[in-house]
Amino acid sequence: MTSCLLSLLFLFPLVSTIKAQPAGCKIRITDRGLDMLKFETQKFVAEELSNISMPEMKGKEGRFQYTITDVKITELNLANADLQFIPDVGLLFDVQNSSISLTFNRRVLYWFFYDTGNINASADGVDMNTALTLIRDVEGRLKINNITCDANIAKMKAKFSGTLGRVYDFLASLLTTGMRFLLNQRICPALDHAALVHVNQLLETIPVRTEVDEFIGIDYALIDDPVVTSRSLDMYFKGMFFDLANPNETLVNDAVDPVIKEYDRMVYLALSEYFFDSGMFAYYKAGVFQMHIVNEKMSKDMEMLLRTTYFGALMMLNPAWVESPLSLRIAVNSNPKTTIKTSGATVHMTAIVQVMVLPPGQPPVQLSSMTMEAKFNAKVSMKGKRLAVHADLRRFKIYSNQSALESLALIPLQAPLKAIMQMSVVPLINNYTKKGVQIPLADGMDFIEEVVEYHNGFIVIGANLHFTKGLREMMAAGIPAEQNTV
Structure with a gap:
């Protein structure tokens, strides 16, 4: 049971306090996902129970004195196991009519005869019923709050070998009764722990x-x-990005609450417009959306066009500046806004573009200030554990902040500035978003066969799960190195 939970825990390791606002991110594990997790659960439970330690057993029956040591579980057959959801509670791992194989050593004294040897035993009719209650704790983490367990072994038999095997076969009933009692007492504590x-x-x-x-x-x-x-x-996440330098300056979530209606795939991930807006807001506050295009960063054609456009302004300011270097400063001046519709996702961005002259030995002088509006197509993709976004420039326009007349004069700059956007600004954005953000998924589990669907206000990604490691290996590996605590 614990293994099934562990899988889900890796998928949803993080928690908060109250659902005071819509979720930026939702994840659903379906009953199809549980079908796959069942196999890993069986292996994990078998490993846990195989480590059960049994005490030494001593006793006396008539002229027989016996000692049982080194009890080991050699095999668990949990073929008749089921994994299912318990509405409003959590998860249930149920095992019916399974079996356990054991070995232990005996030392028997009968009159003056002393005998030692190995005994093979088996327990049949093994039933285990384990329920887990899942909550969030005060620190904002997923936690197992309670576990209820019931275990029972219907019968047990042992096969004696050695010199006196047939003589004291009647002891088998006594020994297996005690062994069955001890096993019953230890299965649930092992799973609880x-x-x-x-x-x-x-x-x-x-x-x-x-x-x-x-x-x-x-x-x-x-x-x-x-x-x-x-x-x-279903898990409801805050799904909020933040600026590392100012982690408390965050965006308020007033987006549509994402909705997941499907059950066909093993797992679903739903992301609202807020998820993407908060990411853009965090980059904006971190000062990432700023560029200074000057010298070798500016093409000769663009430099010549700027000199032609602003020749009159340069002559009026200072004729000696005509040959001075020119620069463009581009800075996003408000939080970019994401819009998600059934037709796809777009991001709207505005920025201030300043044309500057750089007189030698003097501070930069502004020649013009323009407002740039751009709209990008945003394509969302998922690969393995990472969610990535690729942006393409869709619409672009500039206008003067000073006069309508200057806006007309800027028309020749539209095409070259759009080219600069495509060659410089768009790659800058994609350089960050193409790396993607890791979905909370353990090392050893991946999303496969992903399908992205766009809805009004949110995106839903349906996928199946693939295990590249067993749950025991995942536990040993711990947290992936790339996840650093903030």
Whole structure:
């Protein structure tokens, strides 16, 4: 049971306090996802139970004295196992009519005869019913709050070998009865400890807020407890980016709450406009959307066009500046806005473009100030664990901040400035967004067969899960190195 939870925990490691605003990001695990997780769960539970330690057993029956040591579980057959959601609670791992194979050593004294040897035993009719309650804790993390467990072994038999095997076969019933009692007493504590201690300790090492790059981070805190139905487990994340230098200066979420209606795939990821807007806002506040185009960064054609356009202004200011270098300063002046419709996603951005002359040995002098408006097509993609966005310039226009007459004079600059946008500004944006942001997914699990669907106000990505590591390996690996605590 704990392994199933562990998978989900890696997928949703982060939590908050109250659902006071719409979620920027939602994730759904469906019953199809549980079908795949069931196999990993069986392996994990088998590994946990194989580590159960049994005490030495001593006793006396008539003229027999016996000692049982080194009890080891050699095999668990959990073929009849089921993994399912418990509405409003969490998860259920149920095992019916399975079996356990064991070995242990015996030392038997009968009259003056002393015998030692190995005993193979098996337990049949093994039933285990384990339920996990999932909540968010006060620090904003997913946590196993409670586990209820019931285990029972219907019968057990042992096969004796050695010199006196047939003589004391009647002891088998006595020994297996005691062994069955001890196993019944130890199965549930083993599962309880694995869930409430090992998994919760692992969850405490997973950061709620993580760095995306040197400028921004992301908050994947849950804003409510998980919602569990008979078909799915839904998680509501804050899904908010922030400027690392000013982490408390964040964008208010007034976007549409994303909705997931599908159940066909193993996992669904829904992202609202706020998810992308907060990312743009964080980059804007970090000062990333600024460029200074001068000298070798400016093409000869662009420089010549600027000199022609502003020749009169240069002559009026100072004829000696006609040959001085010119520069363009581009700075986004407000938070870019994302719009998501069924036809796709676009980002609208405005910036101030300043044309400057750089007289030798003097401060820069402004020749003109323009407002630039640009609209980008934004294509969202998911590969493995990373969500990426690629932008293409769709519309572009500039106008003067000073007069309508100057706006007319700027018409010849439209095409070359658009070319600069395509060659300089768009690559700058894509340089950050193409790296993508990691979805909280453990090392050893990936999204595959992704399908992106655009809705009014949000995006839904449906995918299946692929395990490249077992859950035991994932636990040993811990948190991926690229996730740094902010």
